[in-house]
Amino acid sequence: MIKSRWRQFFELLILFMLVIYGMNLLTLTVFTRETIRFVNVRAGIFGLINFLEFYIFFRWAVSKYFPAKDWLRFSLVVSGNVIVFNLFRYAMSFLLFPKIQLYQGYRYDLISKQRIEVYITFKQYFLMGLWTGFVLLLAAFAWYYFKHWLDEDHRRALLQQQKAKAESGFLKMQLNSHFLINSLNSIYSLSLVGSPEVVSANRTLAQLISYMVNQPDDITYRCSIKEELAYLEDYISLQTLRTGCPEGVQVNFQESLPGKSIAPLLLVPFVENAFKHGVTNQAQFPVVIELEADEACILFKVRNKKSTSHKDKVGGIGLENVRKRLELIYPGKHELVITETEVEYFSSLMIKW
Structure with a gap:
């Protein structure tokens, strides 16, 4: 059982990262050292963080508490997951990658006549994080139902095979x-x-x-x-x-x-x-x-x-x-x-x- 779950974890991780990297690479028009670093940070580091949030959604909220209709635990896992990962992503962005994750450009100050860099505020980032969490939750539901469909299809095939064998x-x-x-x-x-x-x-x-x-x-x-x-x-x-x-x-x-x-x-x-x-x-x-x-x-x-x-x-x-x-x-x-x-x-x- 443990080996099966770890295998499922790494299979999902590889699939998730391939999708995230693919989507980011498709948006690039120029391949430079800076753009590659940008993709590695957003798709690699933060893609891995997003995957962990997605997997917790899938493993507990969607696969465990949702089928059991345990709405209290489902809500706690979803809300707690979103809050914790939003705080963690913002801390990583603020401390390590502000130019890549938080930088929005600059504005010109008429008084000092200088350009002032503009960054996303915590409130703005948190609201964006809510949308990210919602998308990851939808992805967890989509994967859950897709896997359920595959399992049911496999079960039907086995039943048909057993029926044919009995007949x-x-x-x-x-x-x-x-x-x-x-x-x-x-x-x-x-x-x-x-x-x-x-x-x-x-x-x-x-x-x-x-x-x-x-x-x-x-x-x-x-x-x-x-x-x-x-x-x-x-x-x-x-x-x-x-x-x-x-x-x-x-x-x-x-x-x-x-x-x-x-x-x-x-x-x-x-x-x-x-x-x-x-x-x-x-x-x-x-x-x-x-x-x-x-x-x-x-x-x-x-x-x-x-x-x-x-x-x-x-x-x-x-x-x-x-x-x-x-x-x-x-x-x-x-x-x-x-x-x-x-x-x-x-x-x-x-x-x-």
Whole structure:
């Protein structure tokens, strides 16, 4: 906490002095030793004094007592701050820099016929100091509300990120449960006919579940393309055990893939949809699954002939959840095209890295 406050103090100091020096330098038309000294005194020394007055306004009056509506302490800090710093500035000006801070010019005395230097009186200086204090108080309020806006914006961004993370985790959980139900149904079908492939199917399912469980819910997490393709291949092998027709699926994955990463479990719902609602046991009408990628994007396609058999009522959330996950994870960086005819279903997903 202390380090944070000191860091804030010095950050404000640097910003304040840059503004004050910049404003004073912009008013100069001639750069001489005298004018530079003038700027260093007014912007440097008295700018630092003004900053201290501003910081006390900001740190206590505006940030502490104003939000708490403690008007007595607020008034005491404001009035005390203005009086003390006005007296201090006048003492510095009178004792050290009268020519720079108090000198107004000269008047000609007719009696003595001499020029008499004219200086700002204490009353005049104090009234000017009241205006300076008012401006510094307004600056403290402006900075307070600007910082409050920044903090609120940061908080909203964090809440949005947490919301997106929670939604992504929930959608992924729905996808996992949907997949698990369909996979168990597939293994159950194998067991009903006494297939010896049940053991292999159970082993593959265990690998798939292990992969899913090990994926964190962090919306920013990415896995390698090779890991996701290995998962897809295990899923396809599990499904072909159920259909008993390996020729009913054609897998065309690009051999050489870039070393890129992708959000996990985004591709399997398209394959699952093809096995669920398509013809997967006829070699003449195979499910075609293709993937290609380069340094710019990845393109994933699934094409299958539509089955005329009755569709089960389990699931139906896979592709809709994929749409939502894509909006959360790849907003503005993906293109999903789904085309459905009377006989064919085609999905194409393009994701930019």
